[in-house]
Amino acid sequence: MISVLLVDDQDLVRLGLRTLLTSEDGFTVAGEASDGLTAVERAATLRPDVILMDVRMPGIDGLEATRRIMAAPGESRVIVLTTFEHDEYVFEALRIGASGFLLKDTPPVTLLDAIRTVADGGALLSPSVTRTLIREFVTKGPRRLVPHPRLDQLTEREREVVGLAAEGLTNAEIAGRLVVSPATARTHVSRAMVKLGARDRAQLVVFAFQSGLAT
Known part of the structure; x- marks a missing residue:
């Protein structure tokens, strides 16, 4: 219930x-x-x-x-x-x-x-909603980056995956972009969330914006 x-x-x-x-x-x-x-x-x-x-x-x-x-x-x-x-x-x-x-x-x-x-x-946080947030955020002009304090714990691949998630890509789309399996993409996203302490994918995308991983 x-x-x-x-x-x-x-x-x-x-x-x-x-x-x-x-x-x-x-x-x-x-x-x-x-x-x-x-x-x-x-x-x-x-x-x-x-x-x-x-x-x-x-x-x-x-x-x-x-x-x-x-x-x-x-x-x-x-x-x-x-x-x-x-x-x-x-x-x-x-x-x-x-x-x-x-x-x-x-x-x-x-x-x-x-x-x-x-x-x-x-x-x-569907891809369409993510893209809407990106447009709104970017059009507000230059922003001051506040890198996440545990950003250095991410591997290069995890940084890449977080950036793609912030573009609004699903795990399947991330897998296609990186030429890996959907399960591998999902694992990278999950590990990044754990390392950054993100409650869910929504907060992960926010961290990506603030840390400069989303452009």
Whole structure:
């Protein structure tokens, strides 16, 4: 059973999410919050598997709430909900540990699959979303690189693989580019994640941007 905390300042949105989740087998609503501070408190006490987090809320916003939740003990994973695909907070949310983001008009089936994916340890960072983030990030102009402190632990091949992942390539596409098996590509990605302490592929891509492995 996957427990979910619903965080949104609109009662109607929370009601819709609750209705969807309670009508499906395998899900339970752990609780609700209508602002960021309450979300942080309930995440700590309820320890949900997944948190659906709105970005713009009164008090502290969803970004700061996510930051505090990720910094606290616990295994909860955050999916950021946004109204706009190019939300200015998306990259920062991924940087601080969110497992991905979804638009609020995401079809119900897609939302349920996304929750399952994140609960299983995956990330909501499809190639198309990754490429969108790259375009948004690059068009903001020159950026100050902040290399990951454990970057030197990566082999040259792992650096290459991380860079390709940041381009939005899947493991199969990375394998094709490097002329290796998909299993080998997957292994390189997994090892890079472990060495850099990335919670998931989403955070790995962020580390690639910050360390200069993505161009």
